[in-house]
Amino acid sequence: MNARGGYAFLVEMTAVILFFALAATAVITLFVGADKRAGEAAELSGAILAASSAAELVRTSISPEADFTVRYGAVEAEGGYEAWLDPSFLPGGLQEYILRLECERAGGMCEMTVSVREKDGEAIYSLSCARFMGGGA
Amino acid sequence: MLRDAGRGITATAAMLLLFTAFALLSLLQALYGAAVYERVAGRMDDGYNLRASLSYVANKLHAHDGAGGVDIEQAEGLPVLRLRDEERESVTLVYFFDGALMEQTVEAAARFDPGAGQRIAELADFTIREIEGGYAFTAYTFEGTMRALDVRLRAGEASP
Numbered sequence: 001m002n003a004r005g006g007y008a009f010l011v012e013m014t015a016v017i018l019f020f021a022l023a024a025t026a027v028i029t030l031f032v033g034a035d036k037r038a039g040e041a042a043e044l045s046g047a048i049l050a051a052s053s054a055a056e057l058v059r060t061s062i063s064p065e066a067d068f069t070v071r072y073g074a075v076e077a078e079g080g081y082e083a084w085l086d087p088s089f090l091p092g093g094l095q096e097y098i099l100r101l102e103c104e105r106a107g108g109m110c111e112m113t114v115s116v117r118e119k120d121g122e123a124i125y126s127l128s129c130a131r132f133m134g135g136g137a
Numbered sequence: 138m139l140r141d142a143g144r145g146i147t148a149t150a151a152m153l154l155l156f157t158a159f160a161l162l163s164l165l166q167a168l169y170g171a172a173v174y175e176r177v178a179g180r181m182d183d184g185y186n187l188r189a190s191l192s193y194v195a196n197k198l199h200a201h202d203g204a205g206g207v208d209i210e211q212a213e214g215l216p217v218l219r220l221r222d223e224e225r226e227s228v229t230l231v232y233f234f235d236g237a238l239m240e241q242t243v244e245a246a247a248r249f250d251p252g253a254g255q256r257i258a259e260l261a262d263f264t265i266r267e268i269e270g271g272y273a274f275t276a277y278t279f280e281g282t283m284r285a286l287d288v289r290l291r292a293g294e295a296s297p
Contacts, residue, residue: 005248007148009148009152010148010151010152010155013152013155013156013159015156016159017155017158017162020159020162020163021162022264023163024162024166027166027170028166028169031169031173031174032173035173035176035177036175038176038177038180038181039180040204041180041181041184042180042183042184045184045187045188045284046284049188049191049284049286050186050253051286052285052286053285053287053288056271056287056288056289057287057289059289060270060271060289060291088282088283088284088285089284089285090285115161
């Protein structure tokens with residue numbers, strides 16, 4: 001009777017452990033997801049500040065491309081200008097993110113897009129701004 | 138009889154083993170959860186303090202962007218960003234003091250008391266620097282994160 005009772009308890013405990021393992025897997029998945037989201041949020045926040053800084057420069061500049069090139073050490077790439085940013089979203093140092101400027105001039109306006117991208121080119125944040133350059137089309 | 142007793146001991150040992158495994162797994166999960174929570178909370182604090190401080194000074198600067206409306210001066214040994222209002226009767230001072238970005242609005246001629254300001258964000262350091270056509274701000278959190286923001290004045294043309 002005792003042995004049968006002990007066996008039943010053992011089976012019950014095994015079921016409990018299995019259930020716990022499933023629950024633990026779900027909870028740990030949530031933890032990992034939360035950690036990943038927090039990391040992405042921090043990255044987005046840094047990208048917003050970097051793009052804002054660059055936008056502040058180019059939209060008050062009379063020669064945005066030249067100023068962007070000088071300030072960030074950018075080079076021409078795929079119809080725009082690209083510079084490397086370090087993990088603190090500052091120019092130079094480690095090459096972690098890409099800061100890109102695209103300018104399109106039409107009718108005296110210079111429409112610009114500043115974006116921050118991952119190394120693989122995936123966009124993190126993009127900001128559009130414009131400046132009247134005068135002259136007209 | 139002896140065989141029954143042996144089975145009883147084996148079953149008890151197995152149960153104890155399961156209990157121990159259960160307790161250990163629970164403890165590990167709790168520890169891992171606490172570590173992740175601490176990291177997430179730390180990042181949230183970091184993000185809040187960085188965004189709050191840098192966005193705050195950027196907005197303040199734009200709000201006071203006018204001819205001669207903004208400058209930096211040394212007061213009580215601190216670099217202080219001075220933002221004058223339109224009528225020039227009062228001045229808003231933004232500075233880093235005692236582990237926080239502080240703000241204080243005073244009469245133009247009043248004596249500056251750094252400790253009397255209002256705390257905007259808790260930070261390890263915050264630097265204010267004049268650059269060509271604007272100001273550069275850098276915020277450092279206690280977690281070791283650093284972010285910078287350049288703000289250009291729009292009232293005057295930035296130098297190329």
